[in-house]
Each structure stands twice: as structure tokens, then as C-alpha cells.
Amino acid sequence: MAPKIVGLTGGIGSGKSMVASLFGAFGVHWIDADDVARQAVEPGTRALELIAEHFGHDILMSGGALNRAALRKLVFDNADERRWLEALIHPIIHADLERQLKPDDYNLPYVLLVSPLLFETVQHTMTERVIVIDSPESVQIQRTMARDNNPRDQVERIIAAQIPRQQRLEKADLIIDNGGTKDNVRQQVRDAHNALLVEFGH
Template structure:
């Protein structure tokens, strides 16, 4: 069984994934895989460099993610192009990781900020949304990522509205009341997921 874990930027998806990991559950983060597919030497990086030139490539040959992020958030058509190059590769690599993890974990997590937007929800059997109020997302992201408030608002605008994300969730974790509370919610869900596997 694959559980898709999603939530808006700054909602605490990684915190929730680590809490499941402490209970012996394997997980793969789509953001990590997205970085893998644009690493030095990968075909996707070559395509990006060909389209945007040296402005998006560091001197060491790696991707300048900040420069690329600025381009795609300023021009939605560029974001569409970028996703057409990266999303199929990300999907293929995700499936490889999930298959490997499933040999040692009773169920696995696919952690993805764009689970619904990218169609990755079609890879999972259940969806779990990690939720916090939008003002908390903004504050956490500004503190963590050292980006402008305008850029955080642009990222929020590119993601599903909070209400729509919640309406599509099979399960929800409220991550606004501290780590201990979140861990208790994770533990309860873990027991439910394990029980549902046993029944099938």
C-alpha cells in the first residue's frame, strides 16, 4: 500500500514523514527525487541548460535552483515546459524508490507537495494531507527558506487551495499543535494503516 502525503509549503510534510519513519515506515520525498533528476549529468539538466542558458547553471555545472524558480514563477508557460521535462522522469524514479522500499516496509509513503497537481495521486491508494493555517505556512516558509514574501505567495498560488486539498484527502493531520500532538496523530494512523493491510 502506498500512502500519498501532501500539504502546502511549510505545512510540515517532512516532519510527519520522519515521525512515520520512527515507526519503521519507509518513505520517499518527491522533492528529493526532483533534485535527483536535475543533478549534474542528468538529461533533464541538459535540457534546462539548453533552454535557459548559463543564467540557471552554477559555475560547477549544477542547477541554480533560485534562478530557475524565479523564471518559472514569473512566467507560467515556462513552468509548464519545465514540468513536461521533469515530471515524467520524477514519476519513473519515484516508482523505482517505492518498489525498493516496499520490500522492507509494511506500507510506504510518497511525500509530495504537488501530489494532486502533478497527478501523482494516481500512484497511491490513500491520501494524507498535512494541514496548517495559511498564515502559519507563510511564517514558517519565510523563516526556513529565506525567500521573499512575494515568492512564497507565488508558491502558494501555484498549489491547490487549502480547502480543495482538504476535500480530496482520505486522512488529515493537523500539524499546528506541536510535535508531540503530531506524533500521536501519526501513531494512530499507522495503526489504522497496518490494520487495513492485515484485513486485505
């Protein structure tokens, strides 16, 4: 029987990759939708050809790869362009996620779909349960500025384009508070993992 899909989401800079790796330490298979999205527009893909045709070849770097920073700025400054891009790549990402979330020789009853846009896209329809990582907005901004070298106003626009924090929390089946220490988060992950094993009858 295919494992259940549990969504793991949170705003930008909330610590999704760290929390996913903590689940991974318990043997949980996880797929990051951001990684799948990157694969969808690698050089040689039809999606990247269409993006270059639509936005102009200046959207590509000298080696032919997508200039993500330039594309991000374009789509966050223009809602119509963002919708065009989402209509192109979301179906590709959805199909790839479905394929990668079915690991071979897997003995746990659930897998994790890690996605910053779980609720903003149809990805939430793939999930049985959703875990939300919560972090104060000020912490999200600091982490993202440090990680991506983005200016504060751009990070704030990205946060504004995502589902509001309170709304995300209301949709959660489980919440992991990432405002404290890593040991504290690890304990919350252990508790969530055990609860999911019980729920899915492992």
C-alpha cells in the same frame, strides 16, 4: 506482494518532512518527491542539459549545478515556462519514484510518497490513500520565509500555484493537523499508522 503507496502531502511549509520522519520512526519506508526531483537535474543528467539549453547557461551556478532559486523565480513568473519544465521532469520523477517505492526486505504493508505536488501532478494516481498535513496559511508563510530565506510575496505566489487548502482537505483520506505541538502531531501519526496497518491487513 508490493506495499501499498500512501501519499503524504500538504502546502509548502506545512511540515511534510517532519511528519514523514515521524512515520519513519515506526519503520515506514518513505520517499520524498522533492529529493527525487533534485536527483533528476543533478550535473551530468540529460534533464539539466535540456534546462540549460532552454533557459540559457546563466541558470547554472559556477560549479555546473542548477541555480534553483533563479529557476524557481523564472517559472513562477511565467506559466508557459513552468509547463515546459513540468513536461520535461515529471515523467523522469514518476519513473524514479516507482522504482524507489519498492524497498527490498520490507515487512510493512504500505510506503509513503511524500510530495508537495501530489494532486497537481499525476503522482496521486500512484496512491491508494492520501494523508494531508494541514497548517494555517500564515504558519506556512512564516515557516517557508524562515527556512528558505524567500520574500513573503514569492512564498505567497508559490502557495497560489498549489491546489487551494480547502480543495486539498476535501481530497484527503486522513488529515494530520500540524498547527499544534510536535507531541500532538506524533500522536496523530501513531493513530494514522495504526489505522493504515488495520486497513491493509497487517
